[in-house]
Amino acid sequence: MTEISTKEGWREHVNTVYERPVPVTARELRAMSFGERALYNQGRAQFSQAGAFVRTPHFQAFQAAVRDRVMLNAYRRVGKLGLILSGEPGQGKTTSLVEVGKAHERRRRETQHPAAGRGKIPVVYVAVPAQCSAKALMHEFARFLGLPVLNRMTYGDLLDMVANALRRCSTELVLIDDVHHLDLKYRQNIEASDMLKQLSERCGGTFVYAGIAVESTGLLDGERGGQIGKRFEVHVAVPFPLSNTVEKARWGDLLLALENSLCLAEQTAGSILPAAATLHALTGGEIGLLKDLLQFAALRAIEDGTEKLDLSSFERDLGRRQELAKGLGTIPRRTRARTNAA
The missing domain is CATH 3.40.50.300 (P-loop containing nucleotide triphosphate hydrolases)
Incomplete structure (x- = not known):
């Protein structure tokens, strides 16, 4: 892949379109061969990372x-x-x-x-x-x-x-x-x-x-x-605020769009919404941190075969972070996120 700061790399970037993989059920996914499943997982990782774009x-x-x-x-x-x-x-x-x-x-x-x-x-x-x-x-x-x-x-x-x-x-x-x-x-x-x-x-x-x-x-x-x-x-x-009904609705729309981009077989549309406040607390409303957090969670769901986000893991992450903040004093959100990811 050529860097986009050359006309060849930019042209390649503009020409490349990552299509959303055809949705499958968890049963159909388990019935695939190892090679078929690997290709399917690669396709949805590409779509999630480079093909899906949320128009905020x-x-x-x-x-x-x-x-x-x-x-x-x-x-x-x-x-x-x-x-x-x-x-x-x-x-x-x-x-x-x-x-x-x-x-x-x-x-x-x-x-x-x-x-x-x-x-x-x-x-x-x-x-x-x-x-x-x-x-x-x-x-x-x-x-x-x-x-x-x-x-x-x-x-x-x-x-x-x-x-x-x-x-x-x-x-x-x-x-x-x-x-x-x-x-x-x-x-x-x-x-x-x-x-x-x-x-x-x-x-x-x-x-x-x-x-x-x-x-x-x-x-x-x-x-x-x-x-x-x-x-x-x-x-x-700026980060997404969460102080009134309109802002909460916009944050919810962002979560729904990102949830859809993950292409998880067992993820029911909208099931991410109960974790909206927790995810905002974890990321401070930063879209970059939110995307990273959800994509790592989706990767774990693919690897363990559950094919859906573990919302309780977000609660546990937030609890550990709050305990860490109490013990070490307030530290920058981005440092906390990296420490947790490690």
């Missing part, structure tokens, strides 16, 4: 905002509009960013849009490396596009080459992940941030940033940040 209300709002800006920027020469997806780790930022790009490219292909024609690249995905200079970031764009980079090339040469390539390839969406690495306390990061603005003005694509607590990196501060703040709408990914 926050994701739907983010996707709609991206679509609006792609449409508006197609007619703008200057002052391109963009988006920033910010939040703490575990909130599904990268997953949402990649899913928006994948859905956009597949939609362009299905409608036979010129941007998805032969030789075109409608979506570009670049992850910002740590301690990134403007020239290093240009190298990441060149690597995705498959452009040759010569040692004698200056920053200006690289900018021209990448901007021209993005225009020729009719790129509509430029996804910049790990943008928190552009901490503007460092001069080289300021230059990289300025480069992104220059590149945005020189190509037709809509730029979408994603990163951890982007608001604290300085990207939106000062004169430079003022321009970004006026043109880029910030969407903040």
Whole structure:
């Protein structure tokens, strides 16, 4: 599997579709041969991990905002509009960013849009490396596009080459992940941030940033940040709250969608809901932690042949965690989760 930060890897990711395995009963599963059962288990693991995507209300709002800006920027020469997806780790930022790009490219292909024609690249995905200079970031764009980079090339040469390539390839969406690495306390990061603005003005694509607590990196501060703040709408990914009826309903919808994605033969739809409060206490409403917790539980259910989630195990996990917190004092939720998983 090729990394998605190259056009070949991105194309492979967009082309790959993991279908949900045909549902079987526990009896039918037990009647399978060892090899058949192994293939079936592999298929449902693939679907659960990579094929199923939960379209939360926050994701739907983010996707709609991206679509609006792609449409508006197609007619703008200057002052391109963009988006920033910010939040703490575990909130599904990268997953949402990649899913928006994948859905956009597949939609362009299905409608036979010129941007998805032969030789075109409608979506570009670049992850910002740590301690990134403007020239290093240009190298990441060149690597995705498959452009040759010569040692004698200056920053200006690289900018021209990448901007021209993005225009020729009719790129509509430029996804910049790990943008928190552009901490503007460092001069080289300021230059990289300025480069992104220059590149945005020189190509037709809509730029979408994603990163951890982007608001604290300085990207939106000062004169430079003022321009970004006026043109880029910030969407903040936060844990699911659980303080009123509407929020509890949304948390329940998320649990039902994830329960369905696990493809367990004996799991009755909706039987996860009695554990809603416990699962929220264990994960703090973080979708990343919730997915990991449920997928490990599903793996245990497959291995022991029960084919359904053991809700009592979540209660036991929460009890052990509370006892640990009493003995050691309050520790970060993510540390507690890793300790428990180990």
